[in-house]
Amino acid sequence: MKAMKRSTLATLINATLFSAVTSTSFTTLAADEQAATAQSKQLEVIQITARKRVENAQEVPVAVSALQGDNLDAYSSAGMDVRFMNAKIPSLSIESSYGRTFPRFYVRGLGNTDFDLNASQPVSLVVDDVVQENAILKGFPVFDVERVEVLRGPQGTLFGRNTPAGLVKFDSVKPSQDFDGYGSVSYGTNDSIDFRGAVGGSLTENLSARVSVLWQGKDDYIDNRAPGFEQDDILGGYTDRAARIQFLYEKDDFSALLNYHVRNMEGTPIPFYANAIKTGSNELVDGFDGDVVYHNAAAREFQVVDSQGASLKLEYDFANYTLTSITGWESAEVNSRGDIDGGYVGGPGAIPDQSESESGLPDHNQYTQELRLSSNFAGDFNYQAGVFYFDESLTIENFGYNTLAGGALYGYVNQHQDTTAWAVFGSVDYTVSDDLKLTAGLRYSDDDKDFVAVRKIVPADLSACNFDLMQCETDIIRTEDASDDHISWDLSASYKLTNDVNLYGRIANTFRAPSIQGRITFSNDVTKADSETVTSYETGIKSDVLDGRGRVNASVYYFTMDNQQLTAVGGSANTTSLLNADKTTGYGFELDTEWVLTDELNATFNLSYNNTELKDDSISIPVPARVSNGLLTITDPMVNGNAIIDGNSLPHAPEWISNLTLRYSKELGDGEFFTYADVSYRSEINYFLYESVEFEGKALTEVGLRSGYAWADGDYEYQVAVFARNLFDKQQSIGAIDFNNNTAMINEGRFIGAEFKVNFF
Template structure:
């Protein structure tokens, strides 16, 4: 096969007198640091594949311009051949093994130490950079950790409590995930709900919540950026950003396939294959198939049904084509998903009144639904993107054009129970039509000097149709439609942005960014039928719009070769929102723009001579006019509101350790304290004897001032341990993780019953890996939620204490093969 060589510049180090031990190669160059893979044998030996985008300039963190590379080659040839060979070999081993070199001799490179941590490359600022040098609180999942967390039937919620300050939940199940970073999120379950945490997949924003549920497979890296990201990534990022990067095509033929079998008859397969079609064109095809049988029985009197809920069939695929010219690259990506399953199970009357304990004898495979036979969830989505990139002498021009579309129909027994004297709450939501178009055009400089910049424009256009239904469970025939609302929302937004990096000295760098955004929504809601006997209702056409200037400024100071200290102040916003879920109400509610200003400082350090990594951040933010959703409460519909002021503060610790030749560990910890500050903030009080509200109630209103945000745990922690041991002709491995999140409130008000207890979940994975020629094999057994911890993780604020519970213990086996 033809191998695409990623050529490397590295470690041209300008040393001062105090930097003892450094070899001064050339006083005309500052630090250059990059990565490469030259031969298949090296990549196989280290089991790592570095992306082409990892060719970077360490001084400016810019993609190294190919034309500049050509101009510098004659200078390299002027060096002694033995010196150049030594440097290239040292760089190769450094990039693949994660070794950091602070001294390089002219004729002989220092010995490479074993078991040092790999260098983690991120694109948090739309450039490939060493995560330790980025002045942003960013965590990355890749390699073994990513494989262990996301394998065997897991949807995107696998990241919950695995990264500092990140939690994820859903009242839909495998679709419509809701993200929370540093306590900031949105509990709204209507299908036009906006979120303050943005999801970007392969450099394309996934705005609608259904798009955010696309399965995770054949992914090279996940990044979580905490804090406002409004300068480079724009609208709806006041809390942060979750970023997925798929494995890209390459000229080398390679692929993998894995199949697993687990609890409740779950079968999962995923695989990918790719390689060069011509010397310049390569492709990669990735597929996923997940299947699980229904296993939850309904025992409602007169509505008994065996295996009514809990199953799904989820299929997804992605195909990519990469063209690599001399100074031009083009990447085309098409992806599609088709899911047919059941919604998450709601367990009615499952909390003991006056406590937050599950009722005695609770069974997670039994419900008492009178509408389980009609429960369904069907999701279809597809999208395509085209990334074009031109390398000019000192600049790179990038264009990203994308289209995304999603459809869903989800129907469920919402109150989760059969109760004599109460009407059943059987309803459905759907998106029959949705299209999202985005266009980004970005120009980045590639200067070797002290200043570099990015400037760009962005355009967003979304057309969204939503349908809300209610049904009469006891009609004849059962399930007649009794309510219908159609919502139409069209959103247009555009922005211009710029960011400048300035190197003040060898140790101090400053970055400043600015973005002007203009956002407009046009909305209408029409009710033609009401389940409560109200007449038809039309909202008419409602327009909300706003513009905002987001900004950030950060500094990065190199304390020494192993420690970087950064500071960051950032401002961002979330555009105005609308809520038109009016099956049971008569008001379309709106929420004004929310803005946030965040202050943070942190240390990123490599310790123990490269065998440890400790990153720590402290932060404080103030959010004005935060958009929140009153879900349920004293009225059976969702309503938007703004909070005068919300504050949050805390710290995050992210660490990784090489404990021995055979043992690696990570430990992460975060603390988040959030508080609503608005003495006029209140919602209608729920009135039922099974609910114990702990907030003050005045004139039928629950006062919310001083409450923490919903689904905002104060503590999140995660610990992993990986053991490997050479055995026979292969390797035995064992991987364990423990995640913890402290208690949470499900809703804006605080109550005894709807307070989720602290949750601890433990996972184990053990297996054996071996190689045979161009194939690598792996067989493993695994368990998630080892101790079968079952607790309520969300609630439905309706007629009764209806909750959702976390996934039960899951046991499985997996076989995987990689081929080259």
Template sequence: MKAMKRSTLATLINATLFSAVAGTSFSTLAAEQTPAAEKNNQLEVIQITARKRVENAQEVPVAVSALQGDSLDAYSSAGMDIRFMNAKIPSLSIESSFGRSFPRFYVRGLGNTDFDLNASQPVSLVVDEVVQENAILKGFPVFDVARVEVLRGPQGTLFGRNTPAGLVKFDTVKPGQEFDGYGSVSYGSLGAVDFEGAVGGSLTDRLSTRVSVLWQNKDDYIDNRAPGFEQKDVLGGYTDKAARIQFLYEGDDFTGLFNYHVRDMIGSPIAFRANVIEKGSNELVDNYEHDVIYQDAVSRAVQHVESQGASLKLEWDLANHTITSISAWESAEIFSRADIDGGYGGYKVDGQDAPMGPGFIPFSSESADGIPDHDQYTQELRLSSNFSGDVNYQVGVFYFDEALTIENYSFDTSANGKLNGYVLQQQDTKAWAVFGSVDYTISDDLKVTAGLRYSDDDKQFSANRTVSPIGGGALSLTEDLNDDHISWDISTSYKVNDDVNWYTRIANSFRAPSVQGRILFGNEVTVAKSETVTSYETGIKSDVLDGRGRVNATIFYFQMDDQQLTAVGGGANFNRLINADKTTGYGFELDTEWVLTDELNATFNLSYNKTELDDNDLAVAVCGQCTVTDPTFQVPGQFGPEDRAILDGNNLPHAPEWISNITLRYTKELADGDFFAYADVSYRSKIDFFLYESVEFEGKALLETGLRAGYNWSEGDYEYEVSGFVRNMFNEQQAIGAVDFNNNTGMVNEERYIGAEFKVKFF
């Protein structure tokens, strides 16, 4: 895209202006028609901490969506991992090639397909004000969570490095003086059992605690039918255990919060399925069965994740200021081994070609990746003013220190999984920053916010190969990366009337340099220099129909320079980092909520994101068996001539143009309790799995429907709930990811899931 089309830009502006006018008109009409005495059943005010202070979401000049209450409970319950948020929030999608670990986040089309264990992402995850940098930390289960916030657009001023696309923020339920808790258990398809619960209350007049636990289990259910390797129930199961304990001390002018959390998950990796995508199309093959695979190394497949962490938040309330200190430690370990080629054969036994299938298997690929050692330390110290006048500010310092060890393994499947390749990677990252922001009230209707952050990053990396599966021999390579950057933003918030706020925002952020050294099959360490982004957006936030409706709309445009991209696969099982000269994106987001009647609530969300690479010289290696639709040319390669696709004009991978979500919640008094039904429909449009475009690796549009219905009632100090639920109601099955270096191997979304749950809350 050389410039935005006039018609597209006009459409986006008109859509936002219509929403603003509609919001204002609805508010005025409701005020005229609804007497004050009839103002009931209004939408609740959503309080968020997107700017590190408690604020009304409708007054914050940031594109932010929040999940809490019934919606959060319905989405995250009954065995769901963090991918439950996929397509539930405008411009947000999540995927993973590791299953229940290593989620990859995309906001406004910006993300990272990199599957290496030191991959950096442009969407940051912050849990209880602590950044979770490594992707394995980001897979921590979601339970006993009060609120999820998704901040779209660069967040480099207050939250720092690696936030050019946005931020996902979790706040867990905190301890309190009042005794309360809950417990829930569910049973679902294929014998899946899920239990979670929490209990908390006071220990003394000033000290309170809360303990939260989670236990999820699903037995293996996928059968292996590869000839000579037949075995029932070898894949698909897991046992995921997690716990959190918190202590809160509340003094007169001081609070201290200690948080310790731990996770232990053992199960199987995601199911790789060889040639599951029909040649010349993006349809699954006719004989696809979700509970069947054909692999010759699945008996050795395993995934084990352990993580733990602790944080201490200290806060002093002074006369006109608040001092906050957050010290944290996080640690993660993983070992994941899988049959990556997804089939059987592709090698010789006693000099003869072994039988292969399903379809053509050029070569066998059995590999593993692990993190045997990881430690992340962070420290933030900030000072916030609490003036009653027109000016308030925040200033702070931040320090980040991470030591990461990665092991890459390759195995000879023809020799019963004998080790034939090993690489040890070591990465040490240190970063520090100083930041500040100022809020200035120009008038009762107009406020301005400006922020600035200086960041300095240093990364030392080494990769040491002792043995190579392709005879490359020992190799040792190192890289030393460093960069600094000044991020900034400026925003305005104008109160059109009591119910409508109009905001504008310009923001700049960056992602620190990245490095990859997965040299099992290659002889190079690749480096991507820092990427920078400048984003422009404007929108309205309105409460309409006398508080019974909410309409928020945003239009945006961004330009990213030197975007970090991952050239995955393309004839070899390793990643290459590259930089695109320029990437542009634009779109709009609509986030609405409605009280339709006293018994029926609804939400409707919609987003459009158009991304485009602008680099005439950018080209990457492509698959060997798929139908590439980009223009290509040949260059010499490690294994012979190699086709390369020209990427100029392509969309970004895993970047759907359209995301939409609709929910309906119906509640009806019945006997001594309430009957309820909660339905949701989420949609994301087609996506490209890789940087290049091909027929087979274009993921089809995905529409998934969920339904939850039940009954709740109270007895004394207890509230009870029984419910039944179904996810992916119409059993939509299609490829959601792929492996391109070998054959048309794909990963398929989860099939229909049905279950029942019992929950009790106590006070």
């Protein structure tokens, strides 16, 4: 490996700090360094579609980060689901109380802890140009993906409703006339197997196709030690299968891309550990073992997901315009049954109530249609204009079971929700001069929801009323509707300070549509939250430095959110309720850097700070009853048994997120040896709206390694690698169930594996 000169390292460190703090050009530093050393490699230009046009990421006036190539491969090792991106990108965190099937995204501290199957999120997911609204759709496996983009801040003008925090965008590898493909297989801890592959090429002169497949599996490895229910290897396993087939027709100025994708996942839900958190601290109890549970319903726990979807993208270029039509259909089914209290009668610790429940999505369909006209003028003025339509129908089933009666059904609620939304939008780009470009966007959105919930308690003598939770009826029907319209807008400016340094500023406003919740198994109430609106202000710098061998992007932002939709999760019962907070404010900064340190050593370093604060002294929320007997330590002010949350940060909103990667490669024989290392960190988080000692998640640091050898032979490229995720086996609570006991969810333990991959052309 070539030695890195001391002056190079000093310049790198100074450049990073100088850019983040002062947003100043690196022209002089780059010139000095170029004279000091002659180095050949440069960072590649990253092309993104954050504004529905292919653009250089360094010239887009939006805080955006992209994952691709080695970073994407390394992070997704070990059969990881979409949560592998947690803390890998500035201001992005992801968590789930379902496991692989229901990810919840948070950007700049804004997200939603709601676990109901009709929950909306303020971070939208768009896969191959189609919005994935339901949280089950967001868990589709990540494979044969060309690029992942994370757009921070409101994205309502071009992407619509439910984007006040930002957007995560996946783009699959598309078919082409060139024949190519790959196959990879890995084996690791707990007999995990991960196979993925793809092949594509021309079928005719104008038609090409690509088929992508994924098969992931892990054996059950968690033992049950509840007295009378002992069984080895009963939880923790899964089999996840997915496939995608695409056909691309291209002739003259017309193209048509057909995409069909399907998924089947069978396994068990994320395990819950009763009283795993010490009272009076946020430490796991002494002797905690993540490979052991004490469930009296473990034999009945399961999780099954089936989803499929299709899209058709038509594009026609004529004269100075491009007409784009994107038609999408998505459908999902899920059933997940778990031992929610995480224990058995008698332990571990005090468990006031046995809780066993199941949530299902037996019927779901989503239809979307976008029609967009984009100009391609050679002059200073360009625009996009379009219309969008969204229709979703879903049915939810919630089941309650009597664990002490062998899992007999005693509670059932059926919910149905229809959502229709439509919008018209436009965006204008104007080049004021060679250095200054302006963008303005506007979108009118109309949203309507109809909701009905029907409760049937079977048998009647075991109705919810018998649990002394409330005075209630046995069989009830509740209906609710919500509608709203909103005008979203954004204004941005990009100024080219030098050929390598761009400054930008952006103001944006958008909304999250009204939400309705009605998990009325143990409640009579259907709750509704009005639309939340956000206005965000940000400015930043995007710079290529050291003659293209470094990239430093930094941004600072401030937002105010009115009527933020909050979800009070748990408290006195295993349910959720919606409410609006008067105001929430947030501010922070983000630093996103890449470096070619030597011809053999590359690095990235990312850092973000996000501060959120609820501002509403009229809101109080219920907390678990065991606060009164000292088993839970609430740190918020209490009034009439409720916690006052004014001034709290938002749940699952870490202030600090950082990530460091290093990649070293060295020619060896007829191939290349490589080593890739990454370290991710996120600071403390609160699990709930209220703050407590036990339910403050500790800071989490995880380390990953990947080392291997790559070589080529004719039209084939081969790679063998060994890898580890969570190298130091750092396990701690990452979530909790609060209504019954100090039940914890924990992060994945250390995973070690080996992989073989072949690319062919």
